[in-house]
Amino acid sequence: MISSTQVVTLARRPRGPLRAGDLAITDQALPPLRPGDVLVRNTWLSVDPSIRIRLAETTPDGYLPPFALGEPLAGLALGVVVDSRSPEFAVGQHVSHLCGFREHAVVRADGATLGGYGGLSVVDTLDHPPQWFLGPLGSSGLTAYAGVHAVLDVKHTDTVWVSAAAGAVGGLVAQLSRLRGATVVGSAGSPAKVEYLRERLGLDAAFDHRRSPLTDRLAETVPAGITAYFDSVGGDHLEAALDAMNPGGRVAVCGAIAAYDAETPPPGPRNLFQLVSKSITVQGYRAGSYNDLLPAMQREIGEHLAQGRMHYEETVFDGLESAPAALAAMLEGLTTGKTLVRLDENRS
Amino acid sequence: MISSTQVVTLARRPRGPLRAGDLAITDQALPPLRPGDVLVRNTWLSVDPSIRIRLAETTPDGYLPPFALGEPLAGLALGVVVDSRSPEFAVGQHVSHLCGFREHAVVRADGATLGGYGGLSVVDTLDHPPQWFLGPLGSSGLTAYAGVHAVLDVKHTDTVWVSAAAGAVGGLVAQLSRLRGATVVGSAGSPAKVEYLRERLGLDAAFDHRRSPLTDRLAETVPAGITAYFDSVGGDHLEAALDAMNPGGRVAVCGAIAAYDAETPPPGPRNLFQLVSKSITVQGYRAGSYNDLLPAMQREIGEHLAQGRMHYEETVFDGLESAPAALAAMLEGLTTGKTLVRLDENRS
Structure with missing residues (x-):
């Protein structure tokens, strides 16, 4: 023993x-x-x-x-x-x-x-x-699947920005959105990761979030703006997402990496009035609220991976x-x- | 002519x-x-x-x-x-x-x-x-009615905080929520208005928002916290609402008075991570998105007013x-x- x-x-x-x-x-x-x-x-x-x-x-x-x-x-x-x-x-x-x-x-x-x-x-x-x-078949998969299917309910008409898209959850969110027919733009923190998003994950566009201001990067990358944003970063990312959002847009929040290292959490976006002026909904969530989706998630993502439609x-x-x-x-x-x-x- | x-x-x-x-x-x-x-x-x-x-x-x-x-x-x-x-x-x-x-x-x-x-x-x-x-039968009424019925969908089990509750929209939101059986706490900017909220609008509790910090006022007034928040103020009010919110809570945002006088909008709440930790949804909206509710609103609020169930x-x-x-x-x-x-x- x-x-x-x-x-x-x-x-x-x-x-x-x-x-x-x-x-x-x-x-x-x-x-x-x-x-x-x-x-x-x-x-x-x-x-x-x-x-x-x-x-x-x-x-x-x-x-x-x-x-x-x-x-x-x-x-x-x-x-x-x-x-x-x-x-x-x-x-x-x-x-x-x-x-x-x-x-x-x-x-x-x-x-x-x-x-x-x-x-x-x-x-x-x-x-x-x-x-x-x-x-992809565990907590990262459930977080991503719930975000795309239940929270954002991504449609083929959407233009989705996924932050931290080279990460465990972001990469799945970006690919699940792409498989639903949406236009997907991802951001990550190095030129190599940006290439990874374009080449390996097959996203429509990608940019390096360290080249701020993010609002300018988004305006260059998706001039017509976005209709949905998947947020695991918060802070300047959420602020830029609101600036780039079309009326009626949705935000799913699963984390706030930007705040984790701070002794005092940084202030939130200055442009929250755009929630009103553009009728935006922001929904925070945790995977644990969507345990009922676990079997469907494992079946769907399992098949995507097995058949090479998703990269992990x-x-x-x-x-x-x-x-x-x-x-x-x-x-x-x-x-x-x-x-x-x-x-x-x-x-x- | x-x-x-x-x-x-x-x-x-x-x-x-x-x-x-x-x-x-x-x-x-x-x-x-x-x-x-x-x-x-x-x-x-x-x-x-x-x-x-x-x-x-x-x-x-x-x-x-x-x-x-x-x-x-x-x-x-x-x-x-x-x-x-x-x-x-x-x-x-x-x-x-x-x-x-x-x-x-x-x-x-x-x-x-x-x-x-x-x-x-x-x-x-x-x-x-x-x-x-x-x-009450026009834009203020439609803003309030859409907030209570469509955005927050207030239930009798809710504890709702209404900011600017002595205002045109807030007063209607507070009373519509009360008529749906919810526990309603209102805030306003003077002792006279606080009395007005308690005595004339019949709210369960009320406090003066100028006696900050608001988080302490809410903790005193509703120790068990709130399940929904109606926001027309933003800033410190929204931050306090997230602190006081129970898991699964909802926020309806129809305005941000706190920001209107500022040359540069003030920073947003520092505690937005609570959107994740408590699975909170924040929905901004404008009355114009709910024009289909206008006839029902005028009928319902009109009857409440005519029969003395609401004070205006x-x-x-x-x-x-x-x-x-x-x-x-x-x-x-x-x-x-x-x-x-x-x-x-x-x-x-």
């Missing part, structure tokens, strides 16, 4: 951008299993922008609490059951859960979810690579010791597609 | 709050009627916060253009047809139109609307006071020369309910 495990903890609260040294790898004792507990050996860890929110001193109202100093981080993960005190889970089963950022985890069979998503559950990977169930990219880091660098690199915009940490059974 | 008329013009662009002296009363020649023109003697002028938007150097994208210096202001008005070159309008008919802020107006029978609302049309006042068709207040200024002071007073928050200018036939 394993008595301890390696975990990623918060060593000090980041000031501004996260540095890998703000996190530490330490050995922690594993508690003995109580009834309802399941011991999982993690195989894949999801590295998501939203982790950054919980590294701050306080978190926004309605969100999960901050991580305490010395506390292991948590995040979506895949693993294999190695011991179980729950009748619902058997040794050898592949599961997904929320106790990432560690090699082994004791998980409650009926434990917490993340905004309604991510409780311990068995994963049937079918013929797909298992890590897809953290990416991942940036993989190996070993738990790479997790701090993985998170820092992803937040800095140095990774493309889904960022993952792979844990090899033979190494732990 | 009348050859000239008194009009209210923009004498100089206001810096900060409007002063009556920023406007002037001048005599302007009336053009001869061309085919399709109708000459109207105005009887009632609507004094609305949104007029302030067009007094600035530039207006937000999607909105009407600024008034030019020396140009007559425009706004919703009621009047009587005194000459007509249109087969659709006959002398003596009561009409509503957009050429307010003057005594006589030459109006195109097929002329412009304001965001889809307010083109020249015959008004059948039935047994109601005619000026109600600028207030108006602040009336007499004579065109009072229009600049009326607009300045309304924007300063010194009026209650609908602000109107009455033009007496015998004075002009």
Whole structure:
């Protein structure tokens, strides 16, 4: 029986951008299993922008609490059951859960979810690579699918701007919108990523968001403006989207990366009156509100991927010791597609 | 045949709050009627916060253009047809139109609307006071009715915060929400108005928005938070609403009074991430998008008023020369309910 495990903890609260040294790898004792507990050996860890929110001193109202100093981080993960005190889970089963950022985890069979998503559950990977169930067939996929189908309800007549389009969620949103027949313009943070958006993801147009002002970039790229905006950035991106929006436009908000590094959140857009003057609707949402779409999402995106209609990219880091660098690199915009940490059974 | 008329013009662009002296009363020649023109003697002028938007150097994208210096202001008005070159309008008919802020107006029978609302049309006042068709049975009523019924879809389980609740639109929103069984809290800018909200409009709670921070006022007034917010103010009001909002909350935005006096619009709320963390939807709208609700609105609000279930207040200024002071007073928050200018036939 394993008595301890390696975990990623918060060593000090980041000031501004996260540095890998703000996190530490330490050995922690594993508690003995109580009834309802399941011991999982993690195989894949999801590295998501939203982790950054919980590294701050306080978190926004309605969100999960901050991580305490010395506390292991948590995040979506895949693993294999190695011991179980729950009748619902058997040794050898592949599961997904929320106790990432560690090699082994004791998980409650009926434990917490993340905004309604991510409780311990068995994963049937079918013929797909298992890590897809953290990416295009998992939380990234559900966030993207809900945004395109339920929140924005993208139509072939739409011109959609997707921010962070080279990221895990943005790349799926952009391609799902394209597959619905919309004109899609993506933005990302380097010339290489802009080329990736045009060449690999097949978007109609793309631009580098670091060449501000964004309003000018959008005016050049889509002179007739946009009818929908997918926002995971906030700040100047949301402001530019309102400027470029046509009357009756819609905005789906799934995150606000621009604010995550700030000690005090930056002020919002100055042009919110355009919500009135252009009759714009802005809808914030979390994937967990759309769990009912999960089967349809996995079927639809699974088929798109299997038949080569969608491109999916991942940036993989190996070993738990790479997790701090993985998170820092992803937040800095140095990774493309889904960022993952792979844990090899033979190494732990 | 009348050859000239008194009009209210923009004498100089206001810096900060409007002063009556920023406007002037001048005599302007009336053009001869061309085919399709109708000459109207105005009887009632609507004094609305949104007029302030067009007094600035530039207006937000999607909105009407600024008034030019020396140009007559425009706004919703009621009047009587005194000459007509249109087969659709006959002398003596009561009409509503957009050429307010003057005594006589030459109006195109097929002329412009304001965001889809307010083109020249015959008004059948039935047994109601005619000026109600600028207030609770006119644009104020349609804005309020669309906000409560279509945008927020207020339910009896809701706790609704209504900003500017002693104003023309806010007072109707608050009472329509109350009549739908919701718990309603209103805010306004003086102790007398707060008492008015509690005593005359029968709201469940009310507070003075000048006693900031608003987040504390809301926490005192509705400790369990709100589920919907009706926004005609923006700025600190919208920020406080997001702080007080329950998950799944809705915001209807019909204006942003807080920004109208600013040379540069103030920054938006810092807490927009709560759109995500609490799955909040913010919908901007204009009454003109809901013209199909006009008959139902007039029937429903008309009955509420006739049977004493709703209270309607108006602040009336007499004579065109009072229009600049009326607009300045309304924007300063010194009026209650609908602000109107009455033009007496015998004075002009």
